[in-house]
Amino acid sequence: MDILYDYPLYRPPSEANSLIFQITLGCSFNRCSFCNMYRTKEYVERPWDEIKSEIDLAANAYPEAQRIFLADGDALNVATDKLIQILAYLRPKFPNLKRISCYAMPKNILQKNDDELDKLKTAGLDMFYLGIETGNDTLLKKVTKGATSKGIVQSCRKAKQHGYILSCMIILGLGGKRYTNEHISDTARIISEITPDYLGALTLYLEDGIYNEFMTKFSEPFTALEDIGILEELERLVIDFQPVKPVIFRANHASNVYSIGGTIPQDREKILFLIRDLKLRPEMLKPKILRRF
Ligand code: SF4
Known part of the structure; x- marks a missing residue:
């Protein structure tokens, strides 16, 4: 049974x-x-x-x-x-x-x-999976995460100090076009500070049941990033992420435009090569119908 x-x-x-x-x-x-x-x-x-x-x-x-x-x-x-x-x-x-x-x-x-x-x-x-989502406080408020970037860093530090394995997630596209720069620069900053053992990058995918709530809480017009914009965020994140020790990085969630992974920093150039190649060949990306959160 x-x-x-x-x-x-x-x-x-x-x-x-x-x-x-x-x-x-x-x-x-x-x-x-x-x-x-x-x-x-x-x-x-x-x-x-x-x-x-x-x-x-x-x-x-x-x-x-x-x-x-x-x-x-x-x-x-x-x-x-x-x-x-x-x-x-x-x-x-x-x-x-x-x-x-x-x-x-x-x-x-x-x-x-x-x-x-x-x-x-x-x-x-032994291990916690923790959703950081973004390091930008404006966005954390807009998506009603119930946490600040400071609190996120404190909690992750505390978990690590007590010997826990830490796997963190961030969400590409969370701020749409308007906040893409702040989202990536603040996220790269806090994930570098935290240096989790594992880092997963998911992609924003608003299911029908949540779409209206997301738009209402965002409290200003939200323009979603196209696939190229998502790849650009990923590229910047991989460049700006400077962990103090190697981190296993994955963007292989069902929501992602393509399955990407490696260890940062040693695989940084390989990952960037792949992202840049995908930007030139968008036909290689996962069909939208196969993506979900
Ligand atoms: S609402 Fe979803 S993302 Fe937010 S804490 Fe609960 S499970 Fe995690």
């Missing part, structure tokens, strides 16, 4: 082969104007007995699992004691376990004190 998930269910592309446990449903914030992922769900923290029986079920079916992803939108919002209870139960059930990860918002990390973050790390939580 398999786990009965509460759909829609999301996980980062790199967790495609992970075992997923929904310890929460939905997102405790659920107000980012570009994100339609959990609009159909009320945020709920699932009871321990339900989580426990799903862990038991999965431990029988997939005892060899090496990676676990705790869903939904921000499992780190759960109280530390309950998270530790879940982590402590998971570890012995999956003897080959190498990594436990979850999505986290900046506020989730900032709300945990140093002792809590240390305890969670010791209990087996």
